[in-house]
Amino acid sequence: MRLTLKIWRQQTRSASGKFVTYSVDNVNSDMSMLECLDVLNEQLIENGDDPVAFEHDCREGICGSCGFMINGIAHGPLPATTVCQLTMRHFRDGQELVLEPWRAKAFPLIKDLVVDRRSFDRIIAAGGYISVSTGSAPDGNAILVPKESADRAMDAAACIGCGACVAACPNASAALFTGAKIAHLGILPQGKPERDIRAIRMVTQMNAEGFGGCTNIGECIGVCPKEIPLEVIAAMNRDYFRGSWRERDNVVTTLRPFTEWSTGSKLKVDPHSGN
């Protein structure tokens, strides 16, 4: 089949970008969206043009590297699917596809369809873990976890950190991503001791990064390739609220999130702003 791809091309973060239209003639319906871009790139290189930059690695929907908008939908039209697993048989011969990068202030563009998602790493670094150093763990069966809790924690932990939730949200909120980690760890008994402080730190960092606030629209769950449930945002809000009530004096007023590790500059923010 034959497709028209209208792709956002932008050389660097500071350059101005534009849509460029390409025609790909030899599209096989078994190809993935990324293989279709491979074919286009081979053509471009052979013609002496600059290939389209896009992020990818595992190509089986688990690493979270890939992702862009297809006709305005993050990861394209098929539910619960990343672009690397989206086969071309879901499109019609002759169709035009508009490909754009994730657009969000907290995901600065690097090139073409590639954006910088280090803000996600910084949200995790702010508190998305259980503080247990190597060697200090009790026997695995010393901590009993009800099956139902383990299953619910796993539902939330399935997040691949691709950023589709942010891209789909009209506010560019990272609530689904942040909530998924807060819910995963907060549900488990191992995560209880740090439950309050974790939510405060992660939410504060999320706000400092420039993600928008959540207004419960739910676009995020419509595009999430791992179908993370909306409840994780409720869990985040509850833990944040509970935490800021209990920990107000000790921690909240002293938090100073980092925003740019690479440059070493630290931005001071009011932890009560947003949310």
Add this chain to the structure above:
Amino acid sequence: MQLDARIPSGPIEAAWDKARFNMKLVNPANKRKHSIIVVGSGLAGASAAATLGELGYRVSCFCFQDSPRRAHSIAAQGGINAAKNYQNDGDSIYRLFYDTVKGGDFRSREANVYRLAQISVNIIDQCVAQGVPFAREYGGTLTNRSFGGAQVSRTFYARGQTGQQLLLGAYQALERQVQAGTVTMYPRTEMLDLIVIDDHARGIVTRNLVTGEIDTHLADAVILGTGGYGNVYYLSTNAKGSNVTAIWRAHKKGALFANPCFTQIHPTCIPVSGDYQSKLTLMSESLRNDGRIWVPRKKGDKRAPDEIPEEDRDYYLERRYPSFGNLVPRDVASRNAKYVCDEGRGVGETGLGVYLDFADAIQRLGRKAIEDRYGNLFEMYQRITDEDPYKVPMRIYPAIHYTMGGLWVDYYLMSTIPGLFVVGEANFSDHGANRLGASALMQGLSDGYFIVPYTVGDYLATNKLERVDESHFEIRNAVACVEQTVQKLLSIKGRRTVDSFHRELGKIVWEYCGMSRTAQGLENAIQQIRQLRDEYWQNVNVPGSGEDFNQSLEKAGRVADFFELAELMCIDALERNESCGGHFREEYQTAEGEAQRDDDNYSYVAAWGYRGYGNPPDLVKEPLDFEYVHPAQRSYK
């Protein structure tokens, strides 16, 4: 050169305790004075970086992906083994040790494997404490399953995403240290050379993949956890970015490369559908429990599978291996699929596929039972192929998915370059000629959490390292070399893309150094690889410049290294005149067509030294002794 694996003397059960006691410690107050580089952020790299940070060292961790959480460990599905014996079914450290040595077809080092089995129990404890959501029983205890033909249930799992959950655990521990200031993370940064000063590893040269800047990073020790080299075959189940560059460039700086020809092929992957194909997808091996594998009896039978009557079908595994049938080990199943396809009896458009048929199982157990067992796998298959495996038999074909070979390391996981440590799939250590299911995750975490943090400390405490600065001629040399290679690749501006070369290289290696190998084929392959490599350096077209985000340039450097590795793999396979594990030489098989080991002549690790391109590499042998597990021939008839 003589290889000393530094295996502690005395009984194997006490070896690791003894080694740990004999290690020198770094004074806690001095740890922050030592800097350590970790390259790679998968299970081995992330767990090592996090643990060393917790101990108080100054750690720099590098990965080529945009985030450490993307490393390919994330794609592991099945599970992780541990000798916990929670199921009370007779498992023990000794049994896991025994199974792993035997499964590796007697080409691994006993003491390393014993330590791996010992540490396996600590790994589970650590991961549970981190909040890894392992599957549970209703009473709240951990649940297990039997995996890869093991007779005990020792595999822990988190749905079909065990690798993901273990990696996220390690990643979170790593990010905790980033926040604490002990670890500095360098994402989108690729190691392009190792800096060796006075015969010690002292740093790396990197390229920033966004700005193109070439930088040097100096340290007191370097740890490589950069994964396997399965992408030398172009099509594999590895992530597209997985590459050999870090360990290959360390090899060129003096680290010996061990058993490069030991690669593992997984029998149940979704077949190639066309030339555009960029990677292969693994389907869980458990499918062989209920599916029956067959091909048409006659060559070139193009009828649809449901039109082929029973008498025109060949259930070749059941026919050749009546007692194991469809459940023969990975290497046997893979090889037989290749044979029937070579005979022209393969199925699907490309003829490279065999049927895995569930019709009998559905009739016997009902559709519901099959749905319960394999529902998610069937859905994944349908998503990719657009065929409904409840109605049409699946098509499967083998694919490369793990490499047992890697840089040679001693018992302390140190390579032949002092101060250069290698962890996880990047080293050659524990799996011999064949890896058992659910053992890769175990080894990565064992190396990273529990071994290398001790052994690096011992190295730092016993070696007095001179201060070096960036003006040292070895450093300037290494940087100049890297810059030269980058410029060379960019300046060729030939007529073929990097991918087209990579694809062609992959076909050669797959054909001659894949599932089954012959001396003649390997010699032929070496010639073809050299020719193609020569053409590469004349005719590759790498667009763009070195000063920005240039994915073609990244690939070009990696493929250049794959060429050299491919040649060494063939040389190694040619030298090893026996069949063992994943290495099957057609000349060496039993009357029944099974792998025939030659323990008298080949019971050693083949470690190769680099002597410049075009010169034959040096072979150094590390003899293997089996004091505890006695070599025996496998049989599945």
